[in-house]
Structure formats: structure tokens, C-alpha cells
Amino acid sequence: MKPMIQIMVLFALSLLGTWLSSLIPIPVPASVLAMVLLFAALSLGLLRKQYVADTAKFLLQHITLFFIPFGVIGIMQNAEQILSFWPVFLLICLISTWVTFLATAYTVAGVIRWQERRRAHASHD
Amino acid sequence: MQAMINSPLFGLTLTLVAYVFATWLYQKTKFILFAPLITAVTLILVVLQLLAVPLETYRNGADIISLLLIPATASLAFSIYQQIKVLKAHLFPILLGTLVGSAVSVACIMALAHLFQLPQDLMVSLLPKSTTTAIAVELSEAHGGILGVTMAAVLVTGVFGAMFAPLWIRIFRIHNRVAAGVAIGASSHGLGTAKALEIGELEGAMSGLAMGITGFFTVVVFLLALM
Numbered sequence A: 001m002k003p004m005i006q007i008m009v010l011f012a013l014s015l016l017g018t019w020l021s022s023l024i025p026i027p028v029p030a031s032v033l034a035m036v037l038l039f040a041a042l043s044l045g046l047l048r049k050q051y052v053a054d055t056a057k058f059l060l061q062h063i064t065l066f067f068i069p070f071g072v073i074g075i076m077q078n079a080e081q082i083l084s085f086w087p088v089f090l091l092i093c094l095i096s097t098w099v100t101f102l103a104t105a106y107t108v109a110g111v112i113r114w115q116e117r118r119r120a121h122a123s124h125d
Numbered sequence B: 001m002q003a004m005i006n007s008p009l010f011g012l013t014l015t016l017v018a019y020v021f022a023t024w025l026y027q028k029t030k031f032i033l034f035a036p037l038i039t040a041v042t043l044i045l046v047v048l049q050l051l052a053v054p055l056e057t058y059r060n061g062a063d064i065i066s067l068l069l070i071p072a073t074a075s076l077a078f079s080i081y082q083q084i085k086v087l088k089a090h091l092f093p094i095l096l097g098t099l100v101g102s103a104v105s106v107a108c109i110m111a112l113a114h115l116f117q118l119p120q121d122l123m124v125s126l127l128p129k130s131t132t133t134a135i136a137v138e139l140s141e142a143h144g145g146i147l148g149v150t151m152a153a154v155l156v157t158g159v160f161g162a163m164f165a166p167l168w169i170r171i172f173r174i175h176n177r178v179a180a181g182v183a184i185g186a187s188s189h190g191l192g193t194a195k196a197l198e199i200g201e202l203e204g205a206m207s208g209l210a211m212g213i214t215g216f217f218t219v220v221v222f223l224l225a226l227m
Helices: A002-023 A030-043 A053-061 A063-084 A086-124 B002-006 B006-027 B036-050 B055-067 B070-073 B078-081 B082-088 B091-116 B122-126 B133-142 B148-173 B177-199 B202-223
Strands: none
Touching: A002 A030, A002 A053, A030 A086, A030 B070, A030 B078, A030 B202, A053 A063, A053 B070, A053 B078, A053 B177, A063 A086, A063 B006, A063 B036, A063 B055, A063 B070, A063 B148, A063 B177, A086 B091, A086 B122, A086 B148, A086 B177, B002 B006, B002 B055, B002 B082, B006 B036, B006 B055, B036 B055, B036 B148, B055 B070, B070 B078, B070 B133, B070 B177, B078 B082, B078 B202, B082 B091, B082 B202, B091 B122, B091 B177, B091 B202, B122 B148, B133 B148, B133 B202, B148 B177, B177 B202
16 A cells, blocks of 8 residues: 555645646746645655655656656657757757856855855854 | 557557666666667657657657656655755755856856857757756746757756766866765756766755756746846
8 A cells, every 4th residue: 555655645746736836927847846845745744754755766766767758759849950950959068067067066065165164263263 | 550559558668668678778888878868769769760650649658657757856855855954054055056057057058059159049948958857848938949959958968967977076076975966956957866866865865956946046047037
């Protein structure tokens, strides 16, 4: 029964997220809202970990699978447009992913270092 | 044969077979260009061409799999919850990092699109590419982007992120595991997060968290950038 309960909980939250997404005037995807709902339910103690744990881990482990249809549909629908500029397309994707990665990593690491230094400094005073 | 192809089970089974085979191939070879998503999508495209199956027929079954992206993305909340202590300890750096990441991503794409003189609709299609598919597609459609180009850009970005993140972590000496995880999630959404989970549970959770927050910040940055 346990796996069924977990699937039920995750599907119900997804459905709730879909419903909320249709209510909000700005485009916030159902999946993000479902994520917020699950996080709130866990943090507030409304839902215990064991009611989602194994299924959540299983879905995360295979998240690549759920992207496959998007890839197939995207390529089949707009193959011509993509092919018309594919070298530039790949280059922009690679450069911007790399720049974003570095900017984020250095910001996070820098702020953590700064906080640690300040804390160390404060304890010296 | 036709009855088989017309059943929703066809798209469903074909996608699963492609995924299982692609995952097996990648685990056997560990070859970077055999990233499961690339192999699986290619395989399905070939089969659909060979059997002359229209896209709509494939979607009968495939849409069921796409639907599962919602509970799968929601499940990230579980892995974030597992790491709540780290999250609380580093809330400010994580928020600032994802905000910078979202802004840099949009700015970088705008600059490159300008450099290569891309038309407006292609640029808009690329802008939300560092967010998860669901967010990217909604943003692109709302601002006149091309759906297929956005989907392809999101996927290619995810594949690049998953492929190169371990290398970038080494070359650019990202020793802080929280920073590495957040950077993966902010730059390459769910596909990057799958890789981050392989690197470590902490990296995976931070990546998942960053992906969620990045989605939110990108919505904001997008509105500002296009104003």
C-alpha cells in the first residue's frame, strides 16, 4: 500500500499545483507550485517524510526520462528553424551555460567566504 | 501493425525502451556524447521516421510521460527538505547566487543574440533556457518565442550542463559543494540536477533548490529585460 500512497500524495499535490497555476495571473508553472506545496507540507509537519520518500527518490533518479518527449516534439515541430542557425544555437547555449555556471558559483562561494570572515572577525573582537 | 502504433501504449513503450537502452549504453561507455537524453531522442526520431508515425500518434502515449515531469519536479522539495540545515545556514548566498545567475543568463543570451544578429523571436526563444522546461515554455510562448526552439535550447543547455559541470568544477576550482550545486541548478535545471545528484546528495539538493528559485527569478528578470 505504501508506494500507492506515495504516488497518490505526489499526484494530488501536482494537481493542486496545476489548479493554483491557473488561478495566479502571472505565469508560474504548476511544477514549481507543487514543489512549494510539498516543501511547505513537509516543513510545517503536515506530511511526514515516509509518505513521499521512496517515490520522490525514484522520480528524481529518472527525471531524464520525463524530458524525452519534449525533446522529440521540439525537434520534430521546429527542425527547420533550429537547423537554420544550429552552429550559433549551440555556441550560444554553451557559452551562456558556462558563464551562468561560473557567475553563480563564484557569487555563492564568495558570499559564503565573506560571511565566514565576518563571523571570524566578530568572534575576535 | 497499425493498431499497435495507434495505441497510446506505442509512444509510452517506445519512450521507455529508448530510455532504458540509452541509460544502459551510457553506463557501459560513460561516453559524454552518449548522454541518455541525446541517444533516446535520436533513437525515437529514427523509429518514428522509419515507421512513418505522425507526431500526434506518438504524443498519445508520450504525453503521459511528460505529465510525470510535474510530480518529478515537485519531488525536488523532498531532497531540499533533506538538506534543510544547509539551506538555513546558507540562505543568503544561495538567494544572491541564483539571482545573479538568472540575470547573467538572460544578459549573456541577449548580448550573444545581438552579436550574431538573431531575429527577436529566436532571441526570445533562447532567453529562458536555463530554467526548467515547464517555465521556459510558458515564458517563451507568452513573449512570442518559438516553442520547439525553446524546448531544444532547454534540452541542449541541460545536456551541456550535465556534461561539463564536473569538468568546470575541477578546472575552475569550485571547492565549495554548496556553490557547485547551486551553480549547476541555476545554469542547467533538471538535467543538470540529475548529474548533481550523481556527484553528491548535498550538490543534488542545492541544485534542485537553485533550479526552483532560478525559475522564479527568471520570470522576474524576463519581465524587466523585455520592458
